[in-house]
Amino acid sequence: MDKPVKPDLQFAKEIIKAGGESLKKCYQCSTCTVVCNLSPEDKPFPRKEMLYAQWGLKEKLFKNPDIWLCHHCGDCTAYCPRGAKPGEVLGAVRKLMIKNYSPPSFLANWVADPKYLLLIFLIPLLFFLGEMALLGYFSGIEIPRGENGEMSYVAFLPPVPWIDIPFMAIAGFAVICFYLGVKKYWLDLTEGVELKRKDIYNCIYETIKDILLHKKFQLCTLNKNRSTAHLLVLYAFIGLAITTGIAAFYEWVLRWEAPYPQTNIVKIIGNISGIALVIGMLLIIANRTKNAVKQGLGSYFDWLLITIIFAVGITGFLAEILREAEVETLGYASYIAHLVFVFALFAYAPHSKMAHMVYRTTAMVFAKTAMREEVKKEEAA
Numbered sequence: 001m002d003k004p005v006k007p008d009l010q011f012a013k014e015i016i017k018a019g020g021e022s023l024k025k026c027y028q029c030s031t032c033t034v035v036c037n038l039s040p041e042d043k044p045f046p047r048k049e050m051l052y053a054q055w056g057l058k059e060k061l062f063k064n065p066d067i068w069l070c071h072h073c074g075d076c077t078a079y080c081p082r083g084a085k086p087g088e089v090l091g092a093v094r095k096l097m098i099k100n101y102s103p104p105s106f107l108a109n110w111v112a113d114p115k116y117l118l119l120i121f122l123i124p125l126l127f128f129l130g131e132m133a134l135l136g137y138f139s140g141i142e143i144p145r146g147e148n149g150e151m152s153y154v155a156f157l158p159p160v161p162w163i164d165i166p167f168m169a170i171a172g173f174a175v176i177c178f179y180l181g182v183k184k185y186w187l188d189l190t191e192g193v194e195l196k197r198k199d200i201y202n203c204i205y206e207t208i209k210d211i212l213l214h215k216k217f218q219l220c221t222l223n224k225n226r227s228t229a230h231l232l233v234l235y236a237f238i239g240l241a242i243t244t245g246i247a248a249f250y251e252w253v254l255r256w257e258a259p260y261p262q263t264n265i266v267k268i269i270g271n272i273s274g275i276a277l278v279i280g281m282l283l284i285i286a287n288r289t290k291n292a293v294k295q296g297l298g299s300y301f302d303w304l305l306i307t308i309i310f311a312v313g314i315t316g317f318l319a320e321i322l323r324e325a326e327v328e329t330l331g332y333a334s335y336i337a338h339l340v341f342v343f344a345l346f347a348y349a350p351h352s353k354m355a356h357m358v359y360r361t362t363a364m365v366f367a368k369t370a371m372r373e374e375v376k377k378e379e380a381a
């Protein structure tokens with residue numbers, strides 16, 4: 001006999017507080033499921049998730065890959081006749097899932113709550129300022145310059161290991177948090193489920209291909225531009241990771257000190273990626289504000305990540321332009337701000353919306369192993 005359903009109204013309240021305020025308006029008409037182009041014929045979403053959320057069925061929501069198979073396109077929100085905003089409700093559930101899976105949960109609380117906004121940026125700022133104070137930069141010493149007397153962030157900043165080692169430490173911390181979170185999520189997803197495909201590496205390969213081509217995003221109806229914007233940001237991140245790798249090789253292996261000329265490959269890839277990042281983020285902001293009435297503006301959680309990524313791009317360019325123009329004080333301040341935002345991006349990645357790239361990828365791999373691929377409505381008709 002099936003177990004009786006036990007509503008958890010406390011959890012339903014948590015979803016409401018996390019951004020699912022409109023949850024109670026849903027009257028289960030299923031329009032959202034019909035319009036969602038990512039919803040599979042077998043166990044379609046998001047109508048059933050709206051019901052689970054109203055009843056506060058935490059386990060059913062958390063062990064459900066559909067929460068992450070939703071790409072938050074907002075089509076369902078636009079067509080919901082009751083204004084229940086299912087896209088936003090699923091976004092709120094994802095936020096609670098990140099807190100549940102990524103340890104330590106207090107960091108997720110910091111990232112999700114505006115009252116900690118100052119604190120999350122103050123930590124890296126005080127860290128960098130503290131390093132500079134230790135080196136005597138606030139005791140009136142002359143700011144060092146590069147080998148040829150040029151303005152140089154490498155000469156100005158604490159020695160390279162003082163910057164690189166803390167960044168490597170926070171990147172390692174993020175990897176451990178993600179590893180623990182994904183392991184727990186995968187165990188929950190696969191509990192009692194028969195994995196029909198055993199070729200897990202092929203499933204991972206197919207998922208990465210889908211992500212690189214943004215196949216799922218292209219199925220969105222109302223907000224088609226979202227795919228281009230998101231794709232630009234994705235490739236910008238890949239380009240910036242390559243840039244960082246080359247710069248580390250220059251510094252640690254070849255012992256070549258920055259700044260590098262604009263014609264150097266590291267600058268070319270870095271600048272192109274930076275431009276793609278800023279344009280992609282501007283498009284994301286424009287899309288969100290343009291479609292806010294129909295599809296929802298998104299929560300504080302969404303906007304915090306948008307702000308951090310945008311600030312990483314802008315402060316990076318500002319620092320570069322000001323260095324080329326030899327505008328010292330503003331240039332140094334921009335560079336410190338850039339480091340603070342990059343630190344925040346990495347350190348809080350497992351607890352911010354950035355975690356979507358890992359948990360959604362896990363859910364997509366699971367969907368392939370369980371052969372739970374979506375069937376487009378027109379194919380099924």
Ligand code: SF4
Pocket residue numbers: 025026027028029030031032033046047050079080081082083084085086
């Ligand atoms: S969320 Fe809206 S469209 Fe979906 S079932 Fe509820 S009322 Fe209908």
Ligand code: SF4
Pocket residue numbers: 035036037038039045046069070071072073074075076077086087090
């Ligand atoms: S936001 Fe888009 S992908 Fe998510 S359930 Fe709604 S229509 Fe489907």
